Amino acid sequence: MRAVWIASLLLAVAVGWTALGPAGGATAQSANAAATEEDEWDGLPPGPGREEVFYACAACHSLAIVKQQGLSRDSWDESLDWMVEEQGMEPLEPEERALILGYLSEVFGIDRAKYKP
Numbered sequence: 001m002r003a004v005w006i007a008s009l010l011l012a013v014a015v016g017w018t019a020l021g022p023a024g025g026a027t028a029q030s031a032n033a034a035a036t037e038e039d040e041w042d043g044l045p046p047g048p049g050r051e052e053v054f055y056a057c058a059a060c061h062s063l064a065i066v067k068q069q070g071l072s073r074d075s076w077d078e079s080l081d082w083m084v085e086e087q088g089m090e091p092l093e094p095e096e097r098a099l100i101l102g103y104l105s106e107v108f109g110i111d112r113a114k115y116k117p
């Protein structure tokens, strides 16, 4: 009985080692790096202003509510005013606002060309 127990323990160790082996580990890791880059930003594609949008807008609600929109620059501008006037968002510094507006109208413009969910 004891021998069987030891054998299965050794097997478990061997299987664990294989899974973490150099070849398997490396592929899993690089696949992860690609997948998590946008996950980290809740699916926001890269671009100037992404970080600002992420921190300014995810403070109150899910970014899903932002990502589902496709608005012109003017409409985004109005949405930002509305966030401040009616929803309690802190007014953005002019530079930050310009970055955010640029990102939103570029990525979530009417054609949403830069956004592939």
Ligand code: HEC
Pocket (backbone or CB within 6 Å): 053, 056, 057, 058, 059, 060, 061, 065, 066, 069, 079, 080, 083, 087, 088, 089, 090, 100, 104
């Ligand atoms: C202080 C909290 C707060 C912050 C910060 C905030 N929002 Fe909102 N936002 C809200 C609330 C609350 C609602 C829901 C309003 C409702 O549906 O009545 C909302 C709704 C929205 C909607 C949905 C509008 C619609 O037509 O359904 C959009 C788009 C939006 N926010 C964009 C943004 C963007 C972009 C930012 C970052 C620049 C941002 N929000 C930051 C509070 C906030």
